[in-house]
Amino acid sequence: MEHWQDLITRFERLGHLEYAGEGVTQWQHAWQCGQLARDAYAPAPLQLAAWLHDIGHLLDGQFIDGKSDTPSLQGHDDRHEARAAVLLEPLFGAAVARPVALHVEAKRYLVARQPEYLARLSEDSVRSLALQGGPMAAAEAAQWREQPHAEDALRLRSWDDQAKRPERWPASREHALEQLYGLMAHCAGTKR
Numbered sequence: 001m002e003h004w005q006d007l008i009t010r011f012e013r014l015g016h017l018e019y020a021g022e023g024v025t026q027w028q029h030a031w032q033c034g035q036l037a038r039d040a041y042a043p044a045p046l047q048l049a050a051w052l053h054d055i056g057h058l059l060d061g062q063f064i065d066g067k068s069d070t071p072s073l074q075g076h077d078d079r080h081e082a083r084a085a086v087l088l089e090p091l092f093g094a095a096v097a098r099p100v101a102l103h104v105e106a107k108r109y110l111v112a113r114q115p116e117y118l119a120r121l122s123e124d125s126v127r128s129l130a131l132q133g134g135p136m137a138a139a140e141a142a143q144w145r146e147q148p149h150a151e152d153a154l155r156l157r158s159w160d161d162q163a164k165r166p167e168r169w170p171a172s173r174e175h176a177l178e179q180l181y182g183l184m185a186h187c188a189g190t191k192r
């Protein structure tokens, strides 16, 4: 199993990769999402979930020729949320792993419950939506909302959708990494 410090190395090695189709890099998207969570005063595990929700795109086999893959363009769903959650749960516990696991389903939920939400999604998010199962049916949505961490997943999703601004970068990369490192250390020490 990967040690949590290795996740920092993974960002340092692969974070420059484009979040293909979105105009931001993986690192930039992760950082922006983490800042939105922090600005919303989210608890530390949810802030960390925001930072790491797309780490599944940076796992081995998920990138080609130095570019991150855009699986939706190849017509397949990479299940990045499930791959990430399996990695994160033993390291940081359910409060980090479950919102990550549910962030794709949260999109399917929101499209079903808020028709105007679809219009706000990026092109790639719309393309992957179909591959991920499309909008939830009413009964599925009602059931989904009842499970633990569904609320956190919805909050994470709203930051995820906003964290795609090409012009936004951290003033200090070192400071941003320190912030991530601090969250990881905290969540690894308090995992439930």
Ligand SMILES: [Fe+2]
Binding pocket: 053, 054, 080, 103
């Ligand atoms: Fe994602």
Ligand SMILES: [Fe+2]
Binding pocket: 029, 053, 054, 160
């Ligand atoms: Fe994302």
